[in-house]
Amino acid sequence: MTAMAEFSLSDLEKIVGERAHSGDPDSWTAKLFARGIDKAAQKLGEEAVETVIAAVKGDKPALVSESADLIYHWLVVLGLSGVPLSDVLRELEGRTGRSGIAEKASRPKG
Numbered sequence: 001m002t003a004m005a006e007f008s009l010s011d012l013e014k015i016v017g018e019r020a021h022s023g024d025p026d027s028w029t030a031k032l033f034a035r036g037i038d039k040a041a042q043k044l045g046e047e048a049v050e051t052v053i054a055a056v057k058g059d060k061p062a063l064v065s066e067s068a069d070l071i072y073h074w075l076v077v078l079g080l081s082g083v084p085l086s087d088v089l090r091e092l093e094g095r096t097g098r099s100g101i102a103e104k105a106s107r108p109k110g
């Protein structure tokens, strides 16, 4: 369990980056990168819906599994979009110490 606890999103981002252009016919990551952002974004949306369904049903094992699918596909979409995980983490870090409601109130109207 110790090794698993050390596994990070950054590790998964690295794996996705390495597999993206591997040319391995057995790589789902390579397949998604070849098909492009529309397909990857569609998969991300499907995994999001499946995660929501698991949560609403109170199915904890499914919630864990679907969350993993969701995060993996999210990293694929970030990669395809040329957005590094560190940009998202920096954005999240910048929000710490500020309540969500205050943050929402500060957004431009429109």
Ligand SMILES: N=c1c2ncn([C@@H]3O[C@H](COP(=O)(O)OP(=O)(O)OP(=O)(O)O)[C@@H](O)[C@H]3O)c2ncn1[C@@H]1O[C@H](COP(=O)(O)O)[C@@H](O)[C@H]1O
Pocket (backbone or CB within 6 Å): 015, 016, 019, 026, 027, 028, 029, 030, 068, 069, 072
């Ligand atoms: N975490 C994941 C991961 N999560 C989900 N998936 C794949 O995502 C795919 C889509 O899942 P679905 O259940 O929606 O499959 P589906 O409904 O048959 O898909 P459709 O073609 O019908 O749209 C499946 O092939 C899953 O295996 C993942 N594929 C890869 N990874 C990670 O990426 C690494 C590299 O994987 P490859 O690129 O495949 O070598 C792996 O070692 C993992 O660490």
